[in-house]
Amino acid sequence: MRPVGAAALLVEVAGTAEVAALYAWLRERQAAGELPAVEEIVPAARTVLLDGVADVRALTALLRTARPTAAGPAAGPLLDVPTVYDGADLAEVAELWGVSPEAAVRIHTGPEYVVAFCGFAPGFGYLTGLPEQYAVPRRATPRTGVPAGSVALAGPYTGVYPRSSPGGWQLLGRTGLPLWDTARDPAALLAPGVRVRFTAVRGGRG
Numbered sequence: 001m002r003p004v005g006a007a008a009l010l011v012e013v014a015g016t017a018e019v020a021a022l023y024a025w026l027r028e029r030q031a032a033g034e035l036p037a038v039e040e041i042v043p044a045a046r047t048v049l050l051d052g053v054a055d056v057r058a059l060t061a062l063l064r065t066a067r068p069t070a071a072g073p074a075a076g077p078l079l080d081v082p083t084v085y086d087g088a089d090l091a092e093v094a095e096l097w098g099v100s101p102e103a104a105v106r107i108h109t110g111p112e113y114v115v116a117f118c119g120f121a122p123g124f125g126y127l128t129g130l131p132e133q134y135a136v137p138r139r140a141t142p143r144t145g146v147p148a149g150s151v152a153l154a155g156p157y158t159g160v161y162p163r164s165s166p167g168g169w170q171l172l173g174r175t176g177l178p179l180w181d182t183a184r185d186p187a188a189l190l191a192p193g194v195r196v197r198f199t200a201v202r203g204g205r206g
Contacts, residue, residue: 008051025068043117076193082201087171113196123162123180125190142168
């Protein structure tokens with residue numbers, strides 16, 4: 001545990017599974033009124049940030065008693081993401097997997113994903129759920145511009161670019177679903193715990 005300024009605490013753990021377990025434990029304590037006042041709980045790949053902490057000492061003492069168990073199935077809302085699978089890297093990803101592009105689409109649309117954490121850009125969620133044997137490397141040379149709505153893979157994660165930006169993820173396809181809209185409340189459709197399904201659609205309907 002590391003203090004961040006006077007009113008925040010950063011908890012470092014071993015990996016994404018441990019983050020999910022600790023995040024679930026904290027939310028349970030918060031719902032039960034057992035967590036000292038915290039404005040925000042922010043999970044990441046290997047850390048959980050607790051921001052706006054009223055009493056850092058009390059929170060630190062509570063965290064020392066934490067024995068979080070593996071998080072159960074996600075119970076967040078389910079978001080369907082209609083996707084046109086015509087990405088520039090679909091054939092390359094299929095080759096890495098040893099299957100046809102059509103089979104690669106079936107593999108990717110098979111699981112139910114969960115937003116583990118958000119980062120990189122507003123509205124960008126890191127989605128877990130793809131079996132670990134399908135992890136793929138980032139591109140050796142990132143693209144200077146990736147279109148908004150691009151559905152992509154990097155390592156064990158799936159992500160959807162909420163707006164145009166540079167990026168080195170492998171592009172599988174695209175969706176027209178607006179994942180980030182400042183005129184909407186909440187602005188981001190993807191938040192930790194949200195469940196996601198990708199549905200293959202024909203060109204023009206993504």
